Amino acid sequence: MMPDIRAWLPRLQGLCYLLTLLLIVAMVSSHFLAGQNPVFRSLVSALPLLVLLPSLSRGISRSQFYLCTLLLLYFLAYGTAVAAPGNLANDLLLLALVIATFVSSALAMQAAHQTRREAAGDAKEAPHD
Numbered sequence: 001m002m003p004d005i006r007a008w009l010p011r012l013q014g015l016c017y018l019l020t021l022l023l024i025v026a027m028v029s030s031h032f033l034a035g036q037n038p039v040f041r042s043l044v045s046a047l048p049l050l051v052l053l054p055s056l057s058r059g060i061s062r063s064q065f066y067l068c069t070l071l072l073l074y075f076l077a078y079g080t081a082v083a084a085p086g087n088l089a090n091d092l093l094l095l096a097l098v099i100a101t102f103v104s105s106a107l108a109m110q111a112a113h114q115t116r117r118e119a120a121g122d123a124k125e126a127p128h129d
Contacts, residue, residue: 009108
């Protein structure tokens with residue numbers, strides 16, 4: 001039997017924040033290693049994630065929804081970068097970080113939704129087998 005996801009909410013929110021920070025650092029460092037106008041490329045690629053960091057640190061679930069939506073765009077970018085010739089190891093690392101951040105954000109969003117439903121008294125009973 002799986003543990004109740006609502007008990008994991010603070011850990012998932014912290015993991016989501018930590019993985020987002022790690023993703024930003026990895027993106028900025030990869031642009032500096034590439035050497036092609038690293039300041040501008042780093043600012044453009046990391047700015048959407050930097051905008052979400054304050055609300056992620058407070059655990060606002062709407063920001064996790066926006067993060068998931070934004071991470072889908074990063075997934076498309078790094079998924080195609082893996083297929084192109086170039087720095088495969090760096091692109092695979094970034095793609096793995098995007099996937100891990102997406103999963104943690106989606107789980108934190110689900111846990112927050114279940115917690116709100118239970119607090120409102122709308123919790124449905126689990127189906128009986």
